[in-house]
Amino acid sequence: NAGVTQTPKFRILKIGQSMTLQCTQDMNHNYMYWYRQDPGMGLKLIYYSVGAGITDKGEVPNGYNVSRSTTEDFPLRLELAAPSQTSVYFCASSYSGGTNYGYTFGSGTRLTVV
Amino acid sequence: GDSVTQMEGPVTLSEEAFLTINCTYTATGYPSLFWYVQYPGEGLQLLLKATKADDKGSNKGFEATYRKETTSFHLEKGSVQVSDSAVYFCALSPGLAGSARQLTFGSGTQLTVLP
Numbered sequence: 001n002a003g004v005t006q007t008p009k010f011r012i013l014k015i016g017q018s019m020t021l022q023c024t025q026d027m028n029h030n031y032m033y034w035y036r037q038d039p040g041m042g043l044k045l046i047y048y049s050v051g052a053g054i055t056d057k058g059e060v061p062n063g064y065n066v067s068r069s070t071t072e073d074f075p076l077r078l079e080l081a082a083p084s085q086t087s088v089y090f091c092a093s094s095y096s097g098g099t100n101y102g103y104t105f106g107s108g109t110r111l112t113v114v
Numbered sequence: 115g116d117s118v119t120q121m122e123g124p125v126t127l128s129e130e131a132f133l134t135i136n137c138t139y140t141a142t143g144y145p146s147l148f149w150y151v152q153y154p155g156e157g158l159q160l161l162l163k164a165t166k167a168d169d170k171g172s173n174k175g176f177e178a179t180y181r182k183e184t185t186s187f188h189l190e191k192g193s194v195q196v197s198d199s200a201v202y203f204c205a206l207s208p209g210l211a212g213s214a215r216q217l218t219f220g221s222g223t224q225l226t227v228l229p
Binding site: 004033035040041042043045048058090092102103104105106107108 | 118150
């Protein structure tokens with residue numbers, strides 16, 4: 001059971017380039033999330049999805065896009081990379097039922113924009 | 115909106131010392147509360163959780179009690195080990211039925227345990 005898998009683990013982008021951060025989970029979780037973690041800060045929610053075909057903005061969505069065509073996959077797209085997007089990105093998933101749950105996190109993608 | 119406030123770090127302790135990391139929250143309704151741990155180079159892992167007032171979450175010697183009267187969820191461990199060195203995050207999930215239940219995180223507390 002792989003859990004939540006993120007690729008790539010590291011990436012360096014030039015200003016203005018685009019890229020897609022991949023996230024896949026094999027736990028049949030309905031809910032998926034993208035967070036960014038800046039140094040010394042907590043995690044901030046970028047986008048989330050409550051099921052295939054349904055996405056919504058979080059706290060810091062500007063400069064990002066997402067799609068959810070399947071239950072398993074939740075890619076995050078950066079269209080025009082900016083230095084402010086240098087961060088560590090975490091994907092997470094959770095079971096939708098009840099209150100007795102937590103997130104399962106991927107191992108993260110460390111992105112540097114230069 | 116919801117928020118979580120953690121004590122400022124970093125925290126440095128000697129092995130076998132007592133650990134407390136303070137966490138207070140602001141939320142409407144009855145949130146669920148969590149502590150996550152992040153080891154170097156890894157993603158966050160759920161350490162413990164509590165879903166209602168006066169619940170005590172525990173795992174690996176760590177404990178935290180959901181105190182609604184003081185809106186707190188302080189993390190404690192009686193005797194820390196070098197292997198406990200990590201960043202600890204307090205988080206809450208809104209207790210709203212049908213919501214996306216997205217977690218709100220504190221800023222994290224870096225713990226270093228010296229041998």
